[in-house]
Amino acid sequence: MDSVDVMDVVARVRDTLEDVFAAVAEVRDRTAALAAVRDRDPEDLGTADLAALRPLLHDRLRRHRGLVSGIGFIAEPGLLCDVPAWLEWWQTTRDGDLRPLLLDLDPNTSAYSDYTHWDWFAIPRETGERACAGPYVDYLCSDEYSLTLSVPVHFNGRFLGVAAADVYLRHFEAAVLPLLRRLPGPAALVNARGRVAASTDARHLAGALLKGPRFGAARLRQCGEIPLALAEL
Incomplete structure (x- = not known):
């Protein structure tokens, strides 16, 4: 994509x-x-x-x-x-x-x-x-x-x-998961600390903390002025 x-x-x-x-x-x-x-x-x-x-x-x-x-x-x-x-x-x-x-x-x-x-x-x-x-x-x-x-x-x-x-x-996941599933690979919405708000990756469910090399290697795209970012995993 x-x-x-x-x-x-x-x-x-x-x-x-x-x-x-x-x-x-x-x-x-x-x-x-x-x-x-x-x-x-x-x-x-x-x-x-x-x-x-x-x-x-x-x-x-x-x-x-x-x-x-x-x-x-x-x-x-x-x-x-x-x-x-x-x-x-x-x-x-x-x-x-x-x-x-x-x-x-x-x-x-x-x-x-x-x-x-x-x-x-x-x-x-x-x-x-x-x-x-x-x-x-x-x-x-x-x-x-x-x-x-x-x-x-x-x-x-x-x-x-x-x-x-x-x-x-x-409720947030129900609203945004159809959008995230349009992406070619697993993705998550995370806050600045790496806390997951929604995810299509079963290894990183909502509420979990995305950290370590996987978080460091993720490509982050900020959601405008909203303090969440899209992490392509």
Whole structure:
């Protein structure tokens, strides 16, 4: 297969995740608009305000059914007036129902779920750039191998939190494996550390770490601005 065809596969993989980033950007913009309503007294922003995001979140989960498993806004601790931390986060169940994610977000309890150290939150907060975290086991939301796509939310120069979406690896593989199978030989999509997000090589399944001489010898093609690369094995 010539390089034009390979790059077409790369472009289609990129577009698959760019569609998810577009939905996340809508959540970012809607959240910033909610903050703008409170511009005169931003300290009054609370969970009731974020509830206004729900129609958008529900619609995007339905629109991207089969790829996006969860979507929402994750607040910077201390942002809201009525809780110390908050996730306005909705997920699709295996039955296709929509449900909110409910976590213990009280820092004074032993079950406190501190989300600020996860890459999908820390990278946008620290760099101001979007992130594609994973593949990793998402112990916070689902216990599933996942990718989490996130973007920072700012208003008037203040970091409010991140808008994000989860993509289970099993859903991502279902979307991109038909593309990878068009290639003449085995191939995998990997992150910068060599962690496999999808693969047509039975020796390197999703979630595995591609390393050693085989990874060093692989030809890598970056998927645009998405931090995944196509490795021809």
